[in-house]
Amino acid sequence: MHAATKRGRSVLAALAVVASLLLLSVAAATASLGQLPVYEGNSGFLRTCTFAPPGKVWGCYVRRLLAKIDRSHDPADELPRIDRRAHHVGGYIETSCHMMMHQVGRMYGREHHVTLESLQRYLPRSNDPGCSAGFGMGLVMYLAPQIYDLNPTAVVRMCFRLPTRFRSYTCIHSLGHAYMRMVHDQLRYGVRACEALPDGQAPDCAQGAFHDYWLSLSGSDGTHRNRAASRSARVVCGRQKPVFVRPCWYRYFLTLPPKNSPTHAHGLLRLCRGLDGLQRSGCIAAASLIVSAVPSLQVQICRGLTATDTLSCLRGVQVQFLIGQPKRQLALVRMCGRMKARAHAGCYQWFGKTLAVVTNGAFRVEGCSQLASRSGRADCIAGARTLNHALGTFS
Numbered sequence: 001m002h003a004a005t006k007r008g009r010s011v012l013a014a015l016a017v018v019a020s021l022l023l024l025s026v027a028a029a030t031a032s033l034g035q036l037p038v039y040e041g042n043s044g045f046l047r048t049c050t051f052a053p054p055g056k057v058w059g060c061y062v063r064r065l066l067a068k069i070d071r072s073h074d075p076a077d078e079l080p081r082i083d084r085r086a087h088h089v090g091g092y093i094e095t096s097c098h099m100m101m102h103q104v105g106r107m108y109g110r111e112h113h114v115t116l117e118s119l120q121r122y123l124p125r126s127n128d129p130g131c132s133a134g135f136g137m138g139l140v141m142y143l144a145p146q147i148y149d150l151n152p153t154a155v156v157r158m159c160f161r162l163p164t165r166f167r168s169y170t171c172i173h174s175l176g177h178a179y180m181r182m183v184h185d186q187l188r189y190g191v192r193a194c195e196a197l198p199d200g201q202a203p204d205c206a207q208g209a210f211h212d213y214w215l216s217l218s219g220s221d222g223t224h225r226n227r228a229a230s231r232s233a234r235v236v237c238g239r240q241k242p243v244f245v246r247p248c249w250y251r252y253f254l255t256l257p258p259k260n261s262p263t264h265a266h267g268l269l270r271l272c273r274g275l276d277g278l279q280r281s282g283c284i285a286a287a288s289l290i291v292s293a294v295p296s297l298q299v300q301i302c303r304g305l306t307a308t309d310t311l312s313c314l315r316g317v318q319v320q321f322l323i324g325q326p327k328r329q330l331a332l333v334r335m336c337g338r339m340k341a342r343a344h345a346g347c348y349q350w351f352g353k354t355l356a357v358v359t360n361g362a363f364r365v366e367g368c369s370q371l372a373s374r375s376g377r378a379d380c381i382a383g384a385r386t387l388n389h390a391l392g393t394f395s
Contacts, residue, residue, distance in 0.1 A: 049064060075108065158171075
């Protein structure tokens with residue numbers, strides 16, 4: 001095997017591990033962008049930072065977390081310990097640790113000259129979506145120039161050699177973030193880099209690129225702020241090719257929350273008033289993503305819409321929160337039978353596909369085959385068979 005091939009395979013495997021942790025915790029990570037109360041309890045963990053002057057608290061934590069990891073000489077094992085301490089203390093450090101660690105990871109990468117080949121050595125040995133996942137993503141952001149140089153065709157092929165479909169999806173999605181960092185968050189160049197990916201995988205990469213763009217509007221998470229950039233998804237997504245419209249919208253409300261968050265079907269419609277076609281579909285999916293973190297509740301809210309809007313709304317249902325819960329997965333897909341008749345087929349197909357993704361194809365047999373309706377089983381199986389196709393909207 002050529003050295004370049006070995007290098008690329010190890011690079012993408014490491015990248016996918018990091019991305020899979022991140023995408024499971026999107027809501028929690030994004031929530032930390034807001035203003036949160038500073039409270040550390042009595043554990044003493046980095047407690048002196050709570051007494052820092054206003055505006056200096058974040059920087060204090062970043063510096064002390066980096067110093068703590070440096071002293072350990074072993075971030076892979078130290079990050080899980082930091083996770084446990086942050087969860088024990090709660091408050092500001094727990095809710096903000098993921099985003100703080102984005103910065104810490106970038107700083108650590110520069111300080112220790114982390115490379116694509118050595119990345120696996122530094123990745124936290126933890127599935128925790130907080131500090132560990134944030135640190136891993138920070139390392140990937142630091143390595144963006146090297147990731148940008150990887151051959152697009154080789155990237156997709158290597159992503160699909162990973163052990164599970166969920167990891168191959170997150171591998172491709174994370175490339176969008178890396179590309180945007182390399183081109184200083186200039187959207188057209190980031191999307192163009194995603195467009196070069198073969199086998200129809202560009203939409204999932206582009207979703208990561210658009211997410212970085214929405215973050216860059218406030219300069220969050222080390223992005224390059226562009227004050228002249230449009231803050232309107234109606235404008236930005238309206239300029240995109242049809243295949244990129246839904247990925248453009250998907251994380252808009254998650255990153256830039258509306259003044260009044262939707263809690264019911266009417267709230268979704270209010271946010272998307274005046275839109276039609278793919279623009280409306282993308283907006284409804286984006287609004288659905290923030291309406292609740294409970295998949296069954298999301299589906300109940302989607303049922304209150306027209307059949308067309310319902311199918312768009314289902315694209316925001318966060319099935320990743322049901323990983324490892326086969327009974328709840330089956331209960332979710334069975335809810336399709338209670339939809340408006342015109343939404344039955346699309347609902348079964350979408351959940352067949354997405355639940356197949358998070359179960360690495362197992363849902364086709366373990367879930368779809370258990371449905372009572374013959375047509376429901378057929379549609380669910382048809383969806384599951386497309387699990388390797390791009391998803392466009394998926395957490």
